[in-house]
Amino acid sequence: MPLVKTDEQQIIKSALKLFRKQSYFNTSMAEIAKSSGLLKGSLYHYFTSKEDLMKKVIISVHDYFKSNVFSHAYNDQWSPKERMSKLFESASHVFLYKEDGTFIGNIGVESAVMSPEFAEIIRYFFLDFFHAVKTIYHTVHPLEESEELAERAVAEIEGSLMLCRLFNTDQYLKNTMKRLLKRLD
Amino acid sequence: MPLVKTDEQQIIKSALKLFRKQSYFNTSMAEIAKSSGLLKGSLYHYFTSKEDLMKKVIISVHDYFKSNVFSHAYNDQWSPKERMSKLFESASHVFLYKEDGTFIGNIGVESAVMSPEFAEIIRYFFLDFFHAVKTIYHTVHPLEESEELAERAVAEIEGSLMLCRLFNTDQYLKNTMKRLLKRLD
DNA sequence: GTCTATATCAAGATAGAC
């Protein structure tokens, strides 16, 4: 995850903001360009297509989660419960971070329907998500049970996230996070 | 829910099939028309716009759930566990029903991002869903706890559904259903 | 590297013949 090409990174960041506010399909290249202070033609200097841009956005989110969210699962410095708490807290912060009053949507699932290629890179994200949560549960529960708990946790988080967006509240996700922490007692 | 206007109903059914296979955004009026043996211009005899058609599709799904899924929650003929089982079984059947090898997606959540109008009618669907599940839990648990259990159940189902679609398996939802039934013991 | 201009295309929607 090098920090070079800051211009490209800036566009990716602007695009992410728009995609999570209004979805991939409802966002035009013109809008993305405008939000980066460019005109749409100029985007094609950085990306070969809208799909190409989207893939880089997803990979960028995945990288962010690897470094700033999933990483908590593997930090022996803290207790399992602290690790889970940090993981959930950081995930919630990203998921719920407000932008123009709107909750972040789940880009991945929305776009999985678009093309098999997208679905594939999104699956990588969720496999890492599963693995991180499973690792924490495994400090307290046997492996098989940890796997089940992890899949369940991810499903609950994703489902809550949808309800949050639909009903314009953060309550569902917050309740879910509280519940999940209890499963480490 | 009258059974008149069978032609309109037939188009709605065809559209639903396409929407759940490839989402609202990826489905054109031409495709919908073709799947009903029409040309796209002819659709405008039945619907004033694509949005109008989509709303009628959502309402149609909601009506189906009221009659065939949620209704199980209010049938005193069976025990709570049997009611929940029937509700989940029928819901799973609808959610997972295969069409060209693809699982049904969650039309509602995908399209909630489109317009506030859609979000509103989708909320009605979920409020009914909550209420049905809550009613069953309330036969065994106190009201407040039942509400929490219901919200949690719906979130788990929706999240599992997404994972099923993403990973092309029905396992997540099946496991979730099993778990939810246990909460009535 | 960003611009202007434009090509290309597909979609939603409409008008009017049959």
Added chain:
DNA sequence: GTCTATCTTGATATAGAC
């Protein structure tokens, strides 16, 4: 009620000047 034909729009993408 369905068709053909067309309008209109907005999107992705490209070409070439600066």
